[in-house]
Amino acid sequence: MPKVEVTTICSDAENSLFTVSSRKDQLTPEDNSIILPTSNDDTLTVINNNLDTNCKPASENGGTDTTTIITTNPKNQKNCNIKITKNATSNRLPRIKILGTGGTIASKGSNSSQTAGYHVDLTIQELLDAIPDISEICEIEYEQLCNVDSKEISHVQLLKIYKGISNSLQKFDGIVITHGTDTLAETTFFIESTIDCGEVPIVFVGSMRPSTSVSADGPMNLYQAICIASDAKSKNRGTLVSLNDQISAGYYITKTNANSLDSFNVRQGYLGNFVNNEIHYYYPPVKPQGITKFKLNIDKSESEADADAELLPPVCILYAHQSFDSTLLDLVATRYKGIVIATMGAGSLPDIVNEKCLELSNIPIVYSKRSMDGMVPIANLPNRCSNVIAGGYLNPEKSRILLQLCLYSKYSFDEMRDIFNGVYGG
Numbered sequence: 001m002p003k004v005e006v007t008t009i010c011s012d013a014e015n016s017l018f019t020v021s022s023r024k025d026q027l028t029p030e031d032n033s034i035i036l037p038t039s040n041d042d043t044l045t046v047i048n049n050n051l052d053t054n055c056k057p058a059s060e061n062g063g064t065d066t067t068t069i070i071t072t073n074p075k076n077q078k079n080c081n082i083k084i085t086k087n088a089t090s091n092r093l094p095r096i097k098i099l100g101t102g103g104t105i106a107s108k109g110s111n112s113s114q115t116a117g118y119h120v121d122l123t124i125q126e127l128l129d130a131i132p133d134i135s136e137i138c139e140i141e142y143e144q145l146c147n148v149d150s151k152e153i154s155h156v157q158l159l160k161i162y163k164g165i166s167n168s169l170q171k172f173d174g175i176v177i178t179h180g181t182d183t184l185a186e187t188t189f190f191i192e193s194t195i196d197c198g199e200v201p202i203v204f205v206g207s208m209r210p211s212t213s214v215s216a217d218g219p220m221n222l223y224q225a226i227c228i229a230s231d232a233k234s235k236n237r238g239t240l241v242s243l244n245d246q247i248s249a250g251y252y253i254t255k256t257n258a259n260s261l262d263s264f265n266v267r268q269g270y271l272g273n274f275v276n277n278e279i280h281y282y283y284p285p286v287k288p289q290g291i292t293k294f295k296l297n298i299d300k301s302e303s304e305a306d307a308d309a310e311l312l313p314p315v316c317i318l319y320a321h322q323s324f325d326s327t328l329l330d331l332v333a334t335r336y337k338g339i340v341i342a343t344m345g346a347g348s349l350p351d352i353v354n355e356k357c358l359e360l361s362n363i364p365i366v367y368s369k370r371s372m373d374g375m376v377p378i379a380n381l382p383n384r385c386s387n388v389i390a391g392g393y394l395n396p397e398k399s400r401i402l403l404q405l406c407l408y409s410k411y412s413f414d415e416m417r418d419i420f421n422g423v424y425g426g
């Protein structure tokens with residue numbers, strides 16, 4: 001038990017009220033320091049200072065994100081209430097970091113009717129030039145992490161995005177990432193599985209039409225994403241996707257239409273809507289249930305991105321079909337550390353393929369599904385206690401990422417099964 005105790009009496013977006021009380025005599029000066037999470041802009045008010053407490057605001061505390069409280073009269077059994085007024089109540093605008101990665105939102109065609117065959121050509125600065133004035137909504141900083149079509153995003157760029165977000169979390173109130181829509185759901189799934197963003201909204205955004213097209217959707221989508229990241233209502237919701245006026249959970253979203261502006265679908269439901277500068281959330285802050293947050297043990301510096309990329313073990317996806325050839329499994333087993341199969345229906349594979357999967361007993365094989373909806377239940381596995389794991393509700397590309405993270409963490413087959421099972425009932 002600490003000898004000096006801090007109790008949070010109340011804590012909301014704007015205020016935190018703590019009680020500090022001494023508990024025992026025989027306190028040494030070191031016992032009397034208490035660190036509270038505050039930032040430079042917070043104001044501290046000591047109420048009922050029965051404890052002779054000395055509060056040092058963060059600004060006088062070496063500019064860290066904490067406040068040291070020192071009780072100078074520790075033997076006194078009385079309390080001291082300290083109110084920390086969060087900077088939301090000061091008039092500072094939210095600070096938003098924008099990370100550019102490319103995609104159609106950063107693309108140009110050769111004429112205004114072209115909506116295919118365009119190429120990535122715009123920097124994040126040029127994208128920002130095309131949106132309405134946001135100087136009264138937030139302060140922004142931006143960084144170009146890469147500028148590619150999202151088909152080119154591999155584990156190298158993925159780790160760059162991971163680092164870009166991780167490095168910005170402490171300094172910004174919200175983060176926006178521009179990204180191609182084709183593989184956006186893989187990146188958002190990876191980020192939600194690896195970053196604990198606390199209350200900071202991480203908002204991914206893309207577009208379906210290039211910037212040169214009539215009625216290009218990119219500028220409005222980007223504008224909305226910045227507003228969403230700046231809004232206090234977006235806190236504590238994890239990784240979000242803002243596209244076509246809808247706000248969705250990055251963990252669950254799937255691209256379901258290859259061409260339409262309404263390209264994303266989420267069976268778990270949209271979280272909210274953006275209309276005429278108003279953000280409407282349908283639910284209170286919520287994060288996807290039962291996620292395993294994987295800890296990536298990597299250097300967060302930029303220069304290490306390429307070296308770290310080796311860390312994610314290769315996993316491939318095989319797409320099953322009538323006459324599916326089991327020898328394909330032998331071919332990929334020599335190169336990949338894990339395999340995901342998009343099975344027919346809810347885990348159906350020809351008997352000969354099931355036998356081959358069990359034969360490859362050292363390689364984890366996740367049974368996912370070709371169907372967009374529904375799940376693969378454990379009951380449909382050829383053997384419940386082997387190297388074969390049910391992917392539950394996860395589609396093949398998300399199963400692939402989850403399996404990579406399990407392999408990276410060196411989990412046993414049983415632990416992998418628990419991770420897939422815990423989140424998705426697989």
Ligand SMILES: NC(=O)C[C@H](N)C(=O)O
Pocket residue numbers: 102103104105148149150151179180181182183206207208209
């Ligand atoms: N709409 C898009 O962004 C598609 C593009 N091919 C990409 O994913 O980068």
